[in-house]
Amino acid sequence: MKIREIIKDIFSDIEAADSRLEASNRDLGGRYDRNSGGGGFFVLLIPHLIGFALGLAIARLLEMNFNGYIAVGTLCAVMGGVYKSISFDKISLVPAIVRNLLIITPVFLYFAVIFVLGK
Numbered sequence: 085m086k087i088r089e090i091i092k093d094i095f096s097d098i099e100a101a102d103s104r105l106e107a108s109n110r111d112l113g114g115r116y117d118r119n120s121g122g123g124g125f126f127v128l129l130i131p132h133l134i135g136f137a138l139g140l141a142i143a144r145l146l147e148m149n150f151n152g153y154i155a156v157g158t159l160c161a162v163m164g165g166v167y168k169s170i171s172f173d174k175i176s177l178v179p180a181i182v183r184n185l186l187i188i189t190p191v192f193l194y195f196a197v198i199f200v201l202g203k
Contacts, residue, residue, distance in 0.1 A: 094187060
């Protein structure tokens with residue numbers, strides 16, 4: 085797969101998750117605001133967040149410093165996403181790694197900028 089195809093696949097997954105969230109909310113009788121957005125991307129990030137939390141726990145067990153926490157947490161976040169892509173989405177290994185690196189990079193950069201600006 086080319087990177088362009090992987091990016092299109094990510095955005096189609098986000099749109100599918102958004103439509104499922106909208107349909108679920110409509111079925112429950114709630115009001116869905118189309119401008120709220122972000123729900124589909126959050127659904128894609130759930131395995132990464134679980135992996136990051138697991139990575140933080142591993143870093144805590146190994147008594148690492150802050151840089152170790154971030155490195156192990158990010159590595160486990162990518163591994164959690166790759167596991168989900170391989171086992172549930174049935175994507176082969178290399179495209180799964182590229183896909184999950186593309187998903188986690190904007191989140192990592194966002195928090196890196198916040199960390200740098202916070203000092």
